[in-house]
Amino acid sequence: MPQCQKLQRSFQRKQKRKAKDQTKLYNTFIEKPKSLSNKPTSSHAYGIGIIAMIVGVSIGIGYYQMYYLPESLAKPKVSEEILNPPDKMEIKMIKGSDSPEQKDNFVPKLVNIQLGVDNRVIWVNDDGTPHTVTPDKAAKDSYSGEFGSSGVVKAGEHYEFLFTEAAEIDYHCEPHPWMKGKVVVTKQRF
Numbered sequence: 001m002p003q004c005q006k007l008q009r010s011f012q013r014k015q016k017r018k019a020k021d022q023t024k025l026y027n028t029f030i031e032k033p034k035s036l037s038n039k040p041t042s043s044h045a046y047g048i049g050i051i052a053m054i055v056g057v058s059i060g061i062g063y064y065q066m067y068y069l070p071e072s073l074a075k076p077k078v079s080e081e082i083l084n085p086p087d088k089m090e091i092k093m094i095k096g097s098d099s100p101e102q103k104d105n106f107v108p109k110l111v112n113i114q115l116g117v118d119n120r121v122i123w124v125n126d127d128g129t130p131h132t133v134t135p136d137k138a139a140k141d142s143y144s145g146e147f148g149s150s151g152v153v154k155a156g157e158h159y160e161f162l163f164t165e166a167a168e169i170d171y172h173c174e175p176h177p178w179m180k181g182k183v184v185v186t187k188q189r190f
């Protein structure tokens with residue numbers, strides 16, 4: 001009989017263990033939906049990521065539109081009569097300008113021009129040597145940009161600049177610093 005009891009107890013222990021294992025197994029199945037229900041938190045984090053990205057992109061676009069675009073594209077509104085003045089001013093780099101002995105080079109040396117009248121200025125190289133039109137100190141027109149020839153103006157060629165605002169510019173020729181001139185731009189007098 002005690003043998004029988006022993007067997008019974010061992011059987012009961014086994015049964016208990018089995019039940020325990022089953023609940024464990026059951027719990028892992030129960031756990032699964034739990035871990036699935038964790039998904040919303042991860043998709044929540046995903047959502048935050050997307051929002052952060054959208055905010056970042058719109059800040060970028062805002063910056064582009066507010067600061068970058070106006071810098072690069074916005075040209076000031078210039079009246080039609082200034083964009084297409086009826087007259088132009090011609091300045092000649094006369095023959096022999098490359099000689100420091102020669103008094104005249106940029107002719108006329110001083111020009112007074114008026115916006116809406118003759119604010120288009122053309123430097124014509126009538127000399128046999130290349131020259132430049134270089135401002136003594138950097139000068140910029142808000143519409144036309146930096147003033148001055150980029151590189152040399154070869155013999156027979158010209159440099160043109162449209163002034164759209166009042167300015168006073170002293171300029172010279174880079175290879176021949178004795179060649180000097182001045183442009184004074186004023187608003188139209190009525």
Ligand SMILES: [Cu+2]
Pocket residue numbers: 097098130131132173174175176179
């Ligand atoms: Cu020169």
